[in-house]
Amino acid sequence: MNETKEGVLYVVATPIGNLEDLSARAGRILSEVDAIAAEDTRHTQRLLRHLGIERPLISLHEHNEAARVDQLRKRLADGAQLALVSDAGTPLISDPGFVLVRELRRAGCRVVPIPGPCALVAGLSAAGLPTDRFTFEGFLAAKSGARRKQLEAGASREETRVFYESPHRIRDLLEDIAAVVGERQVVLARELTKTFETLLDGSATELLRIMDEDPDQARGEFVVMLAGAPRREEAADDVEGTALIQAMLAEGVAVKSAAAVVVRVLGGRRKHWYQLALALKSDP
Structure with a gap:
C-alpha cells in the first residue's frame, strides 16, 4: 500500500462468479484500504467475509453516486486510501462509478486501476468471433421497439458487437436480433466462471430453438456477441x-x-x- 499521505482511489475488479479469480493484488488492496465504496454493501460484505477481511463499507450506486462525490473527494484530500467495487467484475463496465471517477480525476485525485475479471472480455476470449475490433453496447433498451432501433443503427458495422442481457429478456433480445439481422452468427456466454457456464453459438433463431428444447439455457446472466456485418x-x-x-x-x-x-x-x-x-x- 502507498505509504505517503496522498489519497488514492483504487478501482478494484472482483469475481464475476468463481471467487478464485480475485487477484492477490486485489485481495491485498481490499484488506488495506481505509474504506470500500460498494454498489451493494450486503453483496460485498459476503465477499469480504469469505476473504476474512473487515473494512468499513460505503454504499455507492446509481441513485446516490453524484451525492457521494464530495464526501469521497474530501476523504482523499485527507490522505485516505479507498477502493471502489461493483457487485461483480470491473467497476464502470455497465456498473456505477463513472461519475465518481470522472469528478475525482477532474479534481486532481489519483485513481489507480486494479484489473481483473470482466464478463465482456471473458466472453470474447472464448467466443471464436473476431476481436481485433469490437463494440460494447452494454444493456440495450428494455422495450422491443427501441431495442430494434439500436440493433438497426449498428447492423452494417463490420466489428463484433457485444451486449449484456438478463434472463428475463434474453429471448426477446434474440427475437429482435433475428428480425433485424437475420441468420448472422450469435454467441451466448451464460453464467461465466460459474457452475453452469455455457457457450452456445448459432443464429438467433437456432438459439431460440435450443432454449425451447432446454429452458435452463435461458437462465442466468448473459454476454451476447453478434458477428459483424460481412465485409x-x-x-x-x-x-x-x-x-x-x-x-x-x-x-x-x-x-x-x-x-x-x-x-x-x-x-x-x-x-x-x-x-x-x-x-x-x-x-x-
Whole structure:
C-alpha cells in the first residue's frame, strides 16, 4: 500500500462468479484500504467475509453516486486510501462509478486501476468471433421497439458487437436480433466462471430453438456477441455464391453438395453457404 499521505482511489475488479479469480493484488488492496465504496454493501460484505477481511463499507450506486462525490473527494484530500467495487467484475463496465471517477480525476485525485475479471472480455476470449475490433453496447433498451432501433443503427458495422442481457429478456433480445439481422452468427456466454457456464453459438433463431428444447439455457446472466456485418468483399462473394447455388439447385444438386462446391470455389464457412442454400431451396 502507498505509504505517503496522498489519497488514492483504487478501482478494484472482483469475481464475476468463481471467487478464485480475485487477484492477490486485489485481495491485498481490499484488506488495506481505509474504506470500500460498494454498489451493494450486503453483496460485498459476503465477499469480504469469505476473504476474512473487515473494512468499513460505503454504499455507492446509481441513485446516490453524484451525492457521494464530495464526501469521497474530501476523504482523499485527507490522505485516505479507498477502493471502489461493483457487485461483480470491473467497476464502470455497465456498473456505477463513472461519475465518481470522472469528478475525482477532474479534481486532481489519483485513481489507480486494479484489473481483473470482466464478463465482456471473458466472453470474447472464448467466443471464436473476431476481436481485433469490437463494440460494447452494454444493456440495450428494455422495450422491443427501441431495442430494434439500436440493433438497426449498428447492423452494417463490420466489428463484433457485444451486449449484456438478463434472463428475463434474453429471448426477446434474440427475437429482435433475428428480425433485424437475420441468420448472422450469435454467441451466448451464460453464467461465466460459474457452475453452469455455457457457450452456445448459432443464429438467433437456432438459439431460440435450443432454449425451447432446454429452458435452463435461458437462465442466468448473459454476454451476447453478434458477428459483424460481412465485409464488402464478402458481400460480393454472397452475390456470386447465391447465383452459383441457384444454378446448381436448378440442376437438382442437393443442398449439402451445393454448399460444399461453393466452399471450394469461393471459400468461407460451410455453415454459412449451407444455410443460404437451404433458404434458396425452400424459397426458390
